[in-house]
Amino acid sequence: MTNRLSVSLMAAGGLGLLSVALVRVPGSWWRVLFSGWPVLLPLAASLAVLLLGVLLWRRTTQDHEPSAAPTAPDRHVRPLRSWVIPIGVVLVAAVTWTAVVWLQDSVSMVGDGVQRAQLRVESIRTGLTIGAAVTGAFALLLAFRRQQLAERTQQATEYDAGEKRVTELYVKAADQLGSDKAPVRLAGLYALERLAQDNPVHRQSIVEVICAYLRMPYTPADPGTGRPHAGETSTSRDNEPADTTDTGEPDKPARDSREERQVRLAAQRILARHLRPDTQGGDGNPMYWGPKIVLDLSEATLIHPDFTGCRLHNATFTKAIFSGAAGFVEVWFSGAARFEEATFSGDATFTKAIFSGAAAFGGVTFNGAARFGGVTFSRGAAFDGVTFSGAARFEEATFSGAARFEEATFSRAAGFVGVTFSRGAAFDGVTFSRGAAFDGATFGHGAVGFARLTSSGGGEFAGRFSRGDAVFTGVTFSGGAAFVGVTFNGAAGFAGVAFSGDAGFGGVTFNGAARFDGATFSDIPWFDEVTFRGSRSFEGAMLNGTRYEGPPVAEQP
Structure with a gap:
């Protein structure tokens, strides 16, 4: 588009200069140039347009990425219409006739007949000169078009030859891979x-x-x-048959x-x-x-x-x-x-990777350590059904979209320290065999689900649930579970949770409803300095087989 605009501007500037020269030629060149603003203004405008077109053309030719391959023809040259030549001849004749008539009418009536005859002859000669100039300009345009067509043909030929060579090299290299x-x-x-x-x-x-x-x-x-296997050296393997890989073709x-x-x-x-x-x-x-x-x-x-x-x-x-x-x-x-x-x-x-689009890790198996420290997930991140056989480190990671870890298995320590969950997090059905640390984690908009979670090594939740509900329904903590200093701004659901070890809720703030219905505590839970600003419910909760009504009201500040 820019290339076409530059060519159009150059053509308009050139035609403008040609028009000024043809219309104002009857007098002396110096007299025409200094005749005043009616001439200088269109002349300056035409030069400016022509210069702008040249600059744009140079810019478009320099913007292309360097390449050794021939350049494809940039545009299609349309065939010349059959009526262009006749119209050009008529136009030249009309311009010539108009110039002669105008100059004849401008001949002064002063002087004798011989002088007037000489002036008329000169006017005819000048009019024919203008016609010849128009004819030359038209012929120049035709020659320019012919040259343009020839250059495009040469460019297309070189492009086809280059593409053929590229194809040959491409096929040859592909054959070598086989x-x-x-x-x-x-x-x-x-x-x-x-x-x-x-x-x-x-x-x-x-x-x-x-x-x-x-x-x-x-x-x-x-x-x-x-x-090579442990204990083997390149020397010991020299005398053994080399390991081979089947090519899938019986003749190779x-x-x-x-x-x-x-x-x-x-x-x-x-x-x-x-x-x-x-x-x-x-x-x-x-x-x-x-x-x-x-x-x-x-x-x-x-x-x-x-x-x-x-x-x-x-x-x-x-x-x-x-x-x-x-x-x-x-x-x-x-x-x-x-x-x-x-x-x-x-x-x-x-570490420190950036996922601008969706990140899908469903069903992945990490046999070694999985390090996602400082990673930015700009959209949703799915870790459903992932198996972390080694340590899983997500420290300081940012989940701007929904984070899903449903049915994931963490065989070793899982670190979510300082993680930011902006749009909710789902840990339903997750298994933490060696415990999980959520110290300093931030849970923003959206619900946070830990339903049916199993933690054998304890869990540390020292984060902040900014908005949305936190659901731990049916979770089993085989080791200790520490929620020290956590703030729940939404509802906190611990219904049916089994705390086989210590359960610490010291300094926790429940700004929404707190439900521990059906929860099971094997030892006295720690609710020191806990704050219930919303409703609380311990219906059906059990402590060592006996009914547990929750922390005494006197212990609440």
């Missing part, structure tokens, strides 16, 4: 990388090819680490698993290298492929992947297998991030 020799597959990967670097328009398709390669079936030599030999590992590591490094917008020094990465690259690594096997500092747009890792440690430190997920049913065999680190 080779049974690891060096050939590596050469194919690096050829695709160079092709994508030089041809921005093909980057997404090349990324899809690399992702498709990583989605191919592969079993690491050691599913736990991807490295199996691939050496150790060689395939190197190829896959190279593919992962290529993706990570070109998805980092900044270098380690903080400068812009010249090899960055842009923020709109989509990754589809569903069911892929990734070996020690490291996407630290990358920007991922609509990244899909559904059912992926992460062999070894996985690094997503300070990654910006600008679109949706899908990790459903993925398996992390080692530690998974998402």
Whole structure:
């Protein structure tokens, strides 16, 4: 659009200058230029329009991303209509005739007949000169169009040749990826990388090819680490048959698993290298492929992947297998991030990552530590049915949307210290085998659900439930449960909760209704300095098999 506008402005400025020159030519050039504002004003305006068009044209030619590939023709040149030439001839004749008649009428009646005849001859000659100038301008426009058409034809030819070459290189590199020799597959990967670097328009398709390669079936030599088994050395394995991976084709030999590992590591490094917008020094990465690259690594096997500092747009890792440690430190997920049913065999680190879109971790298995400290979830975050076999750390994380942890299992310590839940949190059916710490957590708008929760190692809730109800219905605390200093601004429901260990509610403030109906306490609960500003109910509550009516009124401040 800007390119067309610049060409139009240049054409308008040029025609304006031509019109001024043709209309005001009858006198001397100096006399015309200094004849006053009627000439200087349109002349200056035409020059300004022409200069603006040239500047816009230069800007549009410099805004394109550098590329070694030929540029596609920017616009379509329409065929010249059949009536243009006849209309041009008529226009030239009309201008010539009008100029001659006007000049004939302007001949002064003074002087003898010879002088007047000479003036009329001069006026005719001047009128024909104006007609010739118009004819020349029309011919110049036709020549410009012819040159433009020729340049576009040449550009289209070069573009087609370039696209053909790109296609040939693309197909050849893809064929190399199917080779049974690891060096050939590596050469194919690096050829695709160079092709994508030089041809921005093909980057997404090349990324899809690399992702498709990583989605191919592969079993690491050691599913736990991807490295040789403990106690083995490269020397001891030299005399053993190499681990192989079936290619899925009976006419091709199996691939050496150790060689395939190197190829896959190279593919992962290529993706990570070109998805980092900044270098380690903080400068812009010249090899960055842009923020709109989509990754589809569903069911892929990734070996020690490291996407630290990358920007991922609509990244899909559904059912992926992460062999070894996985690094997503300070990654910006600008679109949706899908990790459903993925398996992390080692530690998974998402520290300070940003999820701008929905984050889906439903059914994920974390066999190592899961680190989400300082992570920002701008929209909903789903951790339904997740298995945390190692420590789960969510310290200082921010959930701006709904946070769902229904039926999740925490086999080791779960840390939610300083977490902010802005739109409610659901921990229904969660199992905390080693306890959970919610010290300093903030629960904002929306309900907070801990129904059917099981905590074997105790739970510490030293946070603040700003708005919305807090529901702990049916929760089982096998260890101690500490709610010291918690503020419940909405209703707090502990109906049917089983406290097998100590239950501490010291300094708790219940601004809404507090319901402990049917709760079971194995030991005397601690309600020191508790404040009930709303109604309270302990109907059916039991303490060591006897009826428990709640803390005495005298203990309430």
